[in-house]
Amino acid sequence: MARTIVVKLLGRRIGFNVVLNRISLLWNLRHPIQMIDLENAFFMVRFQDEDYSQALVGRPWVIYDHYLTVRPWSSEFSTNQIEVEHQVVWIRLPSLPQGNYSDCLL
Template sequence: MANTIIVKLLGGRISFNVLLNKINLLWNLQCQIQLMDLENNLYLVHFQDESDYNKVVWIRLPGLPKIYYSNCLLRVIGQTIGPVVKLDVQMDCACRG
Protein backbone atom coordinates (compact mmCIF):
# COMPACT_ATOMS: atom_id res chain seq x y z
CA MET A 1 0.00 0.00 0.00
CA ALA A 2 3.01 2.31 0.28
CA ASN A 3 2.94 3.18 -3.44
CA THR A 4 -0.83 3.40 -3.73
CA ILE A 5 -3.12 6.40 -4.17
CA ILE A 6 -6.87 6.84 -4.41
CA VAL A 7 -8.10 8.71 -7.47
CA LYS A 8 -11.55 10.33 -7.63
CA LEU A 9 -12.98 10.71 -11.09
CA LEU A 10 -14.78 14.03 -11.40
CA GLY A 11 -17.41 14.76 -14.00
CA GLY A 12 -18.92 12.05 -16.16
CA ARG A 13 -18.26 8.35 -16.02
CA ILE A 14 -15.85 6.61 -18.38
CA SER A 15 -15.07 2.95 -18.80
CA PHE A 16 -12.32 1.26 -16.83
CA ASN A 17 -10.14 0.67 -19.90
CA VAL A 18 -10.52 4.26 -21.11
CA LEU A 19 -9.46 5.54 -17.69
CA LEU A 20 -6.45 3.21 -17.62
CA ASN A 21 -5.37 4.41 -21.07
CA LYS A 22 -5.86 8.08 -20.09
CA ILE A 23 -3.77 7.64 -16.95
CA ASN A 24 -0.96 6.01 -18.89
CA LEU A 25 -0.99 8.78 -21.50
CA LEU A 26 -1.20 11.68 -19.04
CA TRP A 27 1.29 10.43 -16.49
CA ASN A 28 3.78 8.90 -18.97
CA LEU A 29 4.87 6.23 -16.49
CA GLN A 30 7.98 4.06 -16.68
CA CYS A 31 6.30 0.92 -15.28
CA GLN A 32 2.84 -0.61 -15.33
CA ILE A 33 0.23 0.34 -12.76
CA GLN A 34 -2.56 -1.69 -11.22
CA LEU A 35 -5.94 0.04 -11.32
CA MET A 36 -8.81 -1.17 -9.13
CA ASP A 37 -12.37 0.10 -9.42
CA LEU A 38 -13.79 0.87 -5.98
CA GLU A 39 -17.17 2.64 -5.90
CA ASN A 40 -18.52 6.19 -6.14
CA ASN A 41 -16.06 7.07 -8.95
CA LEU A 42 -13.07 6.11 -6.77
CA TYR A 43 -10.16 4.10 -8.09
CA LEU A 44 -7.15 2.59 -6.37
CA VAL A 45 -3.90 3.06 -8.31
CA HIS A 46 -0.92 0.98 -7.26
CA PHE A 47 2.47 1.90 -8.70
CA GLN A 48 5.17 -0.73 -9.15
CA ASP A 49 7.87 1.92 -9.36
CA GLU A 50 8.41 4.43 -6.54
CA SER A 51 9.70 7.09 -8.93
CA ASP A 52 6.40 6.91 -10.87
CA TYR A 53 4.52 7.25 -7.58
CA ASN A 54 6.55 10.30 -6.58
CA LYS A 55 6.03 11.81 -10.01
CA VAL A 56 2.21 11.86 -9.82
CA VAL A 57 1.34 12.03 -6.11
CA TRP A 58 -0.73 15.07 -5.07
CA ILE A 59 -0.03 17.14 -2.02
CA ARG A 60 -2.81 18.07 0.36
CA LEU A 61 -2.34 20.81 2.92
CA PRO A 62 -4.95 20.06 5.61
CA GLY A 63 -5.57 22.73 8.20
CA LEU A 64 -4.24 25.51 5.99
CA PRO A 65 -5.87 28.75 7.22
CA LYS A 66 -8.38 30.27 4.80
CA ILE A 67 -6.31 33.42 4.40
CA TYR A 68 -3.81 31.33 2.40
CA TYR A 69 -6.46 30.10 -0.06
CA SER A 70 -5.48 32.30 -2.98
CA ASN A 71 -4.28 30.99 -6.33
CA CYS A 72 -1.14 33.10 -6.20
CA LEU A 73 -0.02 32.03 -2.74
CA LEU A 74 -0.87 28.36 -3.26
CA ARG A 75 1.05 28.39 -6.54
CA VAL A 76 4.12 29.81 -4.77
CA ILE A 77 3.86 27.12 -2.08
CA GLY A 78 3.44 24.46 -4.77
CA GLN A 79 6.36 25.68 -6.89
CA THR A 80 8.71 25.29 -3.91
CA ILE A 81 7.70 21.62 -3.76
CA GLY A 82 7.68 20.92 -7.50
CA PRO A 83 5.85 21.76 -10.71
CA VAL A 84 2.20 22.74 -10.19
CA VAL A 85 -0.23 21.09 -12.59
CA LYS A 86 -3.54 22.11 -11.05
CA LEU A 87 -4.72 24.06 -8.01
CA ASP A 88 -7.92 23.12 -6.21
CA VAL A 89 -8.80 25.95 -3.86
CA GLN A 90 -12.24 24.46 -3.14
CA MET A 91 -11.01 21.66 -0.89
CA ASP A 92 -12.22 23.33 2.29
CA CYS A 93 -15.52 21.71 3.32
CA ALA A 94 -17.17 25.09 3.72
CA CYS A 95 -16.45 25.93 0.07
CA ARG A 96 -17.96 22.77 -1.44
CA GLY A 97 -21.39 22.85 -3.06
Protein backbone atom coordinates in the same frame (compact mmCIF):
# COMPACT_ATOMS: atom_id res chain seq x y z
CA MET B 1 0.07 -0.16 0.08
CA ALA B 2 2.87 2.39 0.50
CA ARG B 3 2.81 3.26 -3.21
CA THR B 4 -0.94 3.24 -3.71
CA ILE B 5 -3.15 6.20 -4.56
CA VAL B 6 -6.89 6.69 -4.90
CA VAL B 7 -8.20 8.65 -7.88
CA LYS B 8 -11.60 9.96 -8.90
CA LEU B 9 -12.66 12.05 -11.87
CA LEU B 10 -14.74 15.01 -10.71
CA GLY B 11 -17.98 15.73 -12.54
CA ARG B 12 -17.96 12.82 -14.93
CA ARG B 13 -17.99 9.03 -14.93
CA ILE B 14 -15.92 7.19 -17.50
CA GLY B 15 -15.06 3.55 -17.95
CA PHE B 16 -12.21 1.62 -16.42
CA ASN B 17 -10.22 1.14 -19.64
CA VAL B 18 -10.55 4.81 -20.60
CA VAL B 19 -9.27 5.92 -17.18
CA LEU B 20 -6.39 3.44 -17.32
CA ASN B 21 -5.34 4.54 -20.82
CA ARG B 22 -5.65 8.28 -20.08
CA ILE B 23 -3.70 8.22 -16.82
CA SER B 24 -0.98 6.06 -18.38
CA LEU B 25 -0.56 8.74 -21.06
CA LEU B 26 -0.86 11.69 -18.67
CA TRP B 27 1.58 10.34 -16.12
CA ASN B 28 4.10 9.10 -18.71
CA LEU B 29 4.70 5.96 -16.68
CA ARG B 30 7.99 4.08 -16.81
CA HIS B 31 6.53 0.87 -15.38
CA PRO B 32 3.11 -0.78 -15.55
CA ILE B 33 0.55 -0.01 -12.87
CA GLN B 34 -2.20 -2.06 -11.29
CA MET B 35 -5.58 -0.36 -11.22
CA ILE B 36 -8.66 -1.57 -9.37
CA ASP B 37 -12.18 -0.25 -9.98
CA LEU B 38 -13.85 0.61 -6.67
CA GLU B 39 -17.39 1.74 -5.89
CA ASN B 40 -18.68 5.29 -6.48
CA ALA B 41 -16.28 6.01 -9.38
CA PHE B 42 -13.11 5.64 -7.29
CA PHE B 43 -10.07 3.80 -8.61
CA MET B 44 -7.11 2.45 -6.66
CA VAL B 45 -3.76 2.64 -8.47
CA ARG B 46 -0.65 0.73 -7.33
CA PHE B 47 2.81 1.68 -8.50
CA GLN B 48 6.07 -0.25 -8.64
CA ASP B 49 8.52 2.63 -8.34
CA GLU B 50 9.07 6.40 -8.43
CA ASP B 51 6.11 6.93 -10.78
CA TYR B 52 4.09 7.20 -7.55
CA SER B 53 5.53 10.61 -6.66
CA GLN B 54 5.07 11.97 -10.18
CA ALA B 55 1.40 10.99 -10.22
CA LEU B 56 0.74 12.27 -6.71
CA VAL B 57 2.28 15.75 -6.96
CA GLY B 58 3.29 16.16 -10.60
CA ARG B 59 0.70 18.74 -11.68
CA PRO B 60 -3.06 19.16 -11.90
CA TRP B 61 -4.40 16.23 -13.93
CA VAL B 62 -7.29 16.76 -16.35
CA ILE B 63 -9.18 14.14 -18.35
CA TYR B 64 -11.77 15.38 -20.85
CA ASP B 65 -11.88 18.84 -19.19
CA HIS B 66 -12.56 17.36 -15.73
CA TYR B 67 -10.11 17.30 -12.84
CA LEU B 68 -8.75 14.00 -11.64
CA THR B 69 -8.47 13.97 -7.85
CA VAL B 70 -5.39 12.15 -6.65
CA ARG B 71 -4.63 11.29 -3.03
CA PRO B 72 -2.56 8.74 -1.16
CA TRP B 73 -4.40 5.67 0.00
CA SER B 74 -5.01 5.48 3.75
CA SER B 75 -6.57 2.86 5.97
CA GLU B 76 -9.40 5.29 6.78
CA PHE B 77 -10.43 5.60 3.12
CA SER B 78 -13.97 4.50 2.29
CA THR B 79 -15.77 4.52 -1.05
CA ASN B 80 -18.84 5.71 0.85
CA GLN B 81 -17.20 9.13 1.15
CA ILE B 82 -18.99 10.94 -1.64
CA GLU B 83 -17.19 14.21 -1.03
CA VAL B 84 -13.44 14.73 -1.04
CA GLU B 85 -12.33 16.02 2.38
CA HIS B 86 -8.73 16.98 1.55
CA GLN B 87 -7.22 17.69 -1.84
CA VAL B 88 -3.89 19.05 -2.98
CA VAL B 89 -4.49 21.98 -5.32
CA TRP B 90 -2.32 24.16 -7.52
CA ILE B 91 -2.66 27.92 -7.26
CA ARG B 92 -1.14 30.08 -9.95
CA LEU B 93 -0.42 33.73 -9.22
CA PRO B 94 0.75 35.02 -12.60
CA SER B 95 1.65 38.56 -11.47
CA LEU B 96 3.75 37.37 -8.49
CA PRO B 97 7.42 37.03 -9.50
CA GLN B 98 9.03 33.73 -8.62
CA GLY B 99 10.83 33.92 -5.28
CA ASN B 100 8.88 37.00 -4.08
CA TYR B 101 6.67 35.28 -1.57
CA SER B 102 6.86 34.11 2.01
CA ASP B 103 5.91 30.61 3.13
CA CYS B 104 3.97 32.07 6.06
CA LEU B 105 1.73 33.99 3.65
CA LEU B 106 0.84 30.86 1.75
